Amino acid sequence: MNSLSLQPDWLLTESGWRSHWQIDIRDGLIAGVGPARGGAQRLSGQALTPAFVNSHSHAFQRTIRGRTEFRHPDKPSDDFWSWRELMYRAAMRLNPDQLERVARLLYLEMAEAGITTVGEFHYQHHQPDGTRYANPDELALRLKAAADWAGIGLVLLRCAYGRSGFRVEPNPLQIRFLDGSWEEPCEALLRLQKAGLEVGMAPHSVRAVPLDWLPPLAAFARKHGLPLHMHVSEQVKEIEQCEAETGLRPVEYLAAQGILGPDFTAVHAIHLAENEVTALGSAHVCSCPTTERNLGDGIVPARLLRRAGTRFTFGTDSQCQIDPLEDARQLDYHLRLKEQQRAVLDDPPGTLESWLWDGLTVGGASSLMQPCGRLQVGLRADLLSFDLNHPTLVCDSENWLLAQLLWSAPRESITQVWRAGRPLLEGGRHPGREQAVESYRRVLAELEDG
Ligand SMILES: [Zn+2]
Numbered sequence: 001m002n003s004l005s006l007q008p009d010w011l012l013t014e015s016g017w018r019s020h021w022q023i024d025i026r027d028g029l030i031a032g033v034g035p036a037r038g039g040a041q042r043l044s045g046q047a048l049t050p051a052f053v054n055s056h057s058h059a060f061q062r063t064i065r066g067r068t069e070f071r072h073p074d075k076p077s078d079d080f081w082s083w084r085e086l087m088y089r090a091a092m093r094l095n096p097d098q099l100e101r102v103a104r105l106l107y108l109e110m111a112e113a114g115i116t117t118v119g120e121f122h123y124q125h126h127q128p129d130g131t132r133y134a135n136p137d138e139l140a141l142r143l144k145a146a147a148d149w150a151g152i153g154l155v156l157l158r159c160a161y162g163r164s165g166f167r168v169e170p171n172p173l174q175i176r177f178l179d180g181s182w183e184e185p186c187e188a189l190l191r192l193q194k195a196g197l198e199v200g201m202a203p204h205s206v207r208a209v210p211l212d213w214l215p216p217l218a219a220f221a222r223k224h225g226l227p228l229h230m231h232v233s234e235q236v237k238e239i240e241q242c243e244a245e246t247g248l249r250p251v252e253y254l255a256a257q258g259i260l261g262p263d264f265t266a267v268h269a270i271h272l273a274e275n276e277v278t279a280l281g282s283a284h285v286c287s288c289p290t291t292e293r294n295l296g297d298g299i300v301p302a303r304l305l306r307r308a309g310t311r312f313t314f315g316t317d318s319q320c321q322i323d324p325l326e327d328a329r330q331l332d333y334h335l336r337l338k339e340q341q342r343a344v345l346d347d348p349p350g351t352l353e354s355w356l357w358d359g360l361t362v363g364g365a366s367s368l369m370q371p372c373g374r375l376q377v378g379l380r381a382d383l384l385s386f387d388l389n390h391p392t393l394v395c396d397s398e399n400w401l402l403a404q405l406l407w408s409a410p411r412e413s414i415t416q417v418w419r420a421g422r423p424l425l426e427g428g429r430h431p432g433r434e435q436a437v438e439s440y441r442r443v444l445a446e447l448e449d450g
Pocket residue numbers: 056058121231267317318
C-alpha cells in the first residue's frame with residue numbers, strides 16, 4: 001500500500017484555506033484531510049490545491065503554434081476559416097509516430113502547467129488518404145501512450161465526423177477525419193474502452209455531423225454513461241448554416257433534439273441568443289479564451305450563462321498557450337474590455353475567484369466524469385503546489401491568496417504536481433523535458449523535409 005502525507009503552509013479545503021493541516025494519500029486516493037498530526041512531508045512555503053482539468057484539447061494543433069500569426073497578402077481578411085485551412089494541412093501530415101511525439105511534448109507542457117487530466121477531442125482517425133490503419137484506433141492509442149509517458153490522465157473524446165457541412169462540397173483536407181456511418185465512432189469507443197481507455201462521445205459539431213446521426217450518438221453516450229462533448233456556436237457562419245438547414249440556431253436545435261443535459265458539454269458557446277443561454281443552464285460550457293482570442297472567435301456571454309446555472313470548465317483547444325489560469329482570468333477580462341467594467345463575473349459579489357477556480361477543477365471533473373477536482377476523501381489525489389516565496393505571489397494574508405493565484409500566478413510558480421499521488425515534476429520541471437523537446441524538434445525537421 002503506497003501512502004503519503006503532505007503538510008503545506010496552506011491547504012485549499014472545501015471550506016477554504018487551512019494552515020497546520022495535512023492531506024493523507026493512500027493508493028492514489030485522498031484518505032484524509034484534517035489538522036496536522038505530525039509525520040507528514042512538510043511543504044514549507046507552499047500552498048496546496050487540487051490540480052487542473054483541461055476539458056478540450058486537439059493535440060496535433062501544437063505543431064502550428066506561432067505559425068499562423070500573419071495576414072495573407074492576397075486575402076482581404078484573415079479569420080477562423082483561413083486559419084482552419086492551415087490547421088488542416090498540419091493534420092494531414094503527421095504519421096502516428098510523429099503524432100505521439102508531438103503529444104508527448106504537449107502533455108508534458110500540460111503537466112508543468114498543473115494539468116493532470118486532459119479531454120482529448122480527437123478527430124484525426126485515418127491515414128492521409130482516408131484508409132483505416134491496420135488498427136483503426138492507432139492514433140487514439142498513440143495519444144494515450146503520450147499521456148501515459150507524461151504521467152497525466154487522458155479521456156479520449158472520440159469524434160464523430162461525417163461531412164464538411166450542410167450543402168458544402170467535401171474538403172479533401174478532412175479525409176482523415178471522416179466516419180462512414182454513425183456506428184463507426186460507437187464501435188471505436190467500445191474498442192477503446194476495452195483497451196482500458198477512459199472515453200467520451202464527441203459529435204464534432206452541427207456542421208460536421210449529418211443531423212440524423214445526432215440522436216443515435218447521444219443515445220449511445222447515455223446508454224454507456226459517457227460524457228457527451230460537442231463544438232457549439234464558435235462562429236457566426238456555423239449558426240447561419242444551421243438555420244439554413246433546420247430553421248433553428250445550433251443550441252435551439254440541440255435542445256429540441258433532447259441532446260442537452262448535465263452530461264453534455266458545449267465547447268465555446270459564444271454566439272448565443274437569450275433562449276439558448278437559458279437552454280444551456282442544465283449543461284456544461286467549456287470555454288477556451290486563450291484560443292478564442294487568438295482566433296478572433298468572439299466573447300463568451302459568461303455572466304448570462306453563469307446566471308442560467310451553466311457549469312463552466314476550460315480547455316486549451318488550439319494549444320496556442322498552455323496556461324489554465326490565463327484561460328480562467330481571460331473569461332472575465334474579455335467581458336471587462338467589452339463592458340468597460342471590472343470583475344464582471346463577480347455575481348453574486350465575493351464569489352469570483354472561487355467560481356473561476358471551480359471551473360478549473362470541479363467543473364472539468366464533472367464535464368469529463370472524473371473523480372477529482374476537490375481535496376475530498378475518496379477522490380483521486382490530483383494535486384498542485386505553488387511557491388509562496390515566488391516574487392509574484394508574496395502575500396500577507398490568506399484572504400487574498402486565491403485571488404493572487406488566479407490573477408497573477410505564472411506557470412513558473414508551480415512547484416509540484418501529483419497525479420493519483422505520484423509526483424510528476426522534479427524541481428518544478430518534468431524530468432522528460434529535454435527528451436521531449438529534442439524529439440519534437442526532430443518532428444518539425446521531418447515535416448520540413450517532407
Ligand atoms: Zn476545438
